[in-house]
Amino acid sequence: MSEQTHNAVGGRARVENLVQAGHIGTVNVHQARALVHLPSFAFPPGKAHFVDRAEEQRRIIATATATAVPEGDGTRPRILTVSGMGGIGKTALCVQVGHQLLGHYPDGAHYLDLDDERRDGVPDLAAVLTDLLRSLGVEQEWLHGDFRSLVRQFWDRTRGKRLLLVVENARSAAEVEPLLPASARSLVLVTSHGPLYDLGAAAYELALSPLGTAHTAELLRLFFGEQRWAAADPEALHALTALCGGLPKAVEVAGQLARKHPHRSPAGLVERLTADLHERGSAPVEAVWDTAYAELDAEAARLYRLLPECPGPFAVLPTAAALLGRDLLDTEDALAELLAAGLLDHRSGGYRQHALVRGHARRTARATDPDGAERAAARARLLHWLRRQTARADLLTAGARATVHGELPPLPGIPDADLGTTKAGALHWLEANRHALYGAVGLAHDDDRDEDAVAIAESLWTHFLDHPRYADATSAFRTAVVAADRGGNLLARVRTRGMLARPLWEQGCFAEAAAATEQACALAELLDDSYEHRRMAGSAIDFRGQLALARGESALAHGDRTAALADFAAARADFTTARGIQLGIGNAYGAALQTYQLAKTAAAAADHPAAAELFAAARAEFTALPGRARMAARTAFGLARALRHLDRHQEAEPLLAEALAAAAARGSSHDEARISTECAELADRPEDAARHRARAAELRAAHGGTAPDGD
Secondary structure, X not given: OOOOOOOOOOOOOOOOEEEEEOOOOOEEEEEOOOOOOOOOEEOOXXXXXXXXXXXXXXXXXXXXXXXOOOOOOXXXXXXXXXXXXXXXXXXXXXXXXHHHHHHHOOOOEEEEEHHHHEXXXXXXXXXXXXXXHHHOOOOHHHOOOOHHHHHHHHHHHHOOOOOEEEEEOOOOHHHOHHHOOOOOXXXXXXXXXXXXXHHXXXXXXXXXXXXXXXXXXXXHHHHHOHHHHHOOOHHHHHHHXXXXXXXXXXXXXXXXXXXXXXXXXXXXXXXXXXXHHHHHOOOHHHHHHHHHHHOOOHHHHHHHHHXXXXXXXXXXXXXXXXXXXXXXHHHHHHHHHHHHOOXXXXXXXXXXXXXXXXXXHHHHHHHHOOOOHHHHHHHHHHHHHHHHHHHHHHHHHHOOOOOOOOOOOOOOOOOOOOOOOOHHHHHHHHHXXXXXXXXXXXXXXXXXXXXXXXXXXXXXXXXXXHOOOHHHHHHHHHHHHHHHHHHOOHXXXXXXXXXXXXXXXXXXXXXXXXXXXXXHHHHHOOOOOOHHHHHHHHHHHHHHHHHHHHHHHHHHHOOOHHHHXXXXXXXXXXXXXXXXXXXXXXXXXXXXXXXXXXXXXXXXOOOHHHHHHHHHHHHHHHHOOOOOHHHHHHHHHHHHHHHHHOOOHHHHHHHHHHXXXXXXXXXXXXXXXXXXXXXXXHOOOHHHHHHHHHHHHHHHHHHOXXXXXXX
């Protein structure tokens, strides 16, 4: 790079725009991206009415603020645990205390409900860490791909910081330990149904008891209002207090019921609650839910019964509308009534039922709809809506691509989701609704709606590539394989096995991934000679080649070069076969991708002459195709690396400049950093190499990277 001129920026100067001159008369201007991250305080508001717990608050605050930890002294945060039954007020207490402590934790405050990420009883801690790291300023492209690396990245990002975390609904220490910031200056409040004896020495352990009678009555009084409470029959108020059993959640529902009927006397309310208790033989708290449900109008009551059918921990307005089969306005009215009755909460962008309330809603639904017809119809509407929206989002993120099942028409009366008009907007919608979408695959399978299960899973593929939530994806794609087999669609059986293989091999499960790809290739031999079938056959072989490449790279990383070279040879054979298939049917893009895969394999095997030739061929193929500028830039970078290894530096320089400009134009700090690292390797002068490395380090520090990326 000795023939190039470089500008250095020092002191307190700030780069607002980058001006790059290639040849005289050509100037490319790229707007610099701001690299400033502001602390995130993703903390819920406190309850409108909160009583007692004064001693608990005092002790928690005293423990949290006692003897400030010197900067850099210690890496384990203070841990305070709060345990107790559902509805007893653990969350309200932690949020109440958290708001009082926010000033002590200027680097951010975060609320994490592990039940939101729980699948078959196990939380997806990688997904929790991914969300945490994003809130700490780590961009998606900088996130590490495996769980252990995410944990180390979280430690690196939180070292020495003053953070406040509330971790809700933990069931064991193993669910909490990976989420602990690496800083003694941080505080973690953990709630659980029972004591977490295996968490180690916590600074404070609190087993929360129900409210006493006086404080239960005080909380009820806040809901009733002073005037109405003072005019009420003391005996009726005492009976109502007893019915709530000291659970703030029960008090909330009873209080909301009283506010909904301001002219009903407390005695009348007690009479109704007592009648429910005696007639149904349920627990006192169940009587509160029964009475609140009985007061709902028909549509709100039906929605209450149907909400547990929604996959994931929460529902949003359109999914609730699909369940109900009514328009958004009617559904919003029903949701508002459930909120007013205390039978629903709204937080983190969705409507959630407390676990106790959700259980009650399920039992009520079974009693009201014993044959399940109402619930089955609601699930069918919901799956139709989710399948259509996922396909629409996939079209925006990946463009038109071959899919096994087509897009469904709109669901009558229910508008489509607002996905925006860009890939970023569609990916944001997919990520925000991922719980419902991945859960919908299992829901469709359980309802014997195999086509829906496969179609939704297939439309989630691009989202998985951009947001690799391995627990969600592995479970959903494995379910899709079962659904495809049961449905008997041959294309679906091939496609779903390829989809399952990738998250498996990316998690190091090579044997299971190999079984999936071999099955896919065997099934592909049964396909006919039509265009779609041949393209699917080529895709199956490509997946097997990708697995061989990943396995070879893993073997090489572990020092087994012999095994690696055998895997690379297998990958080359598969990619060559797949390329021939795509060329045979006239699929130019598919053929170009296989050329790129061959180039990557040659580079992994350190066959630099072959890598240079193949990257050059792939670059030419992508350049000739419309809308493939990103792939052209990626192949330019691969070609530059291969040329550097061949000491053809002058040829590599303009390719790196091309790739660097493309990365800046896309706003990809990750690509810019790794290209800058490559520029450092190519630089003739030590000061130029140091400048490029400094730029790469600056980007990693600003966007959450922890080590140079050798990719």
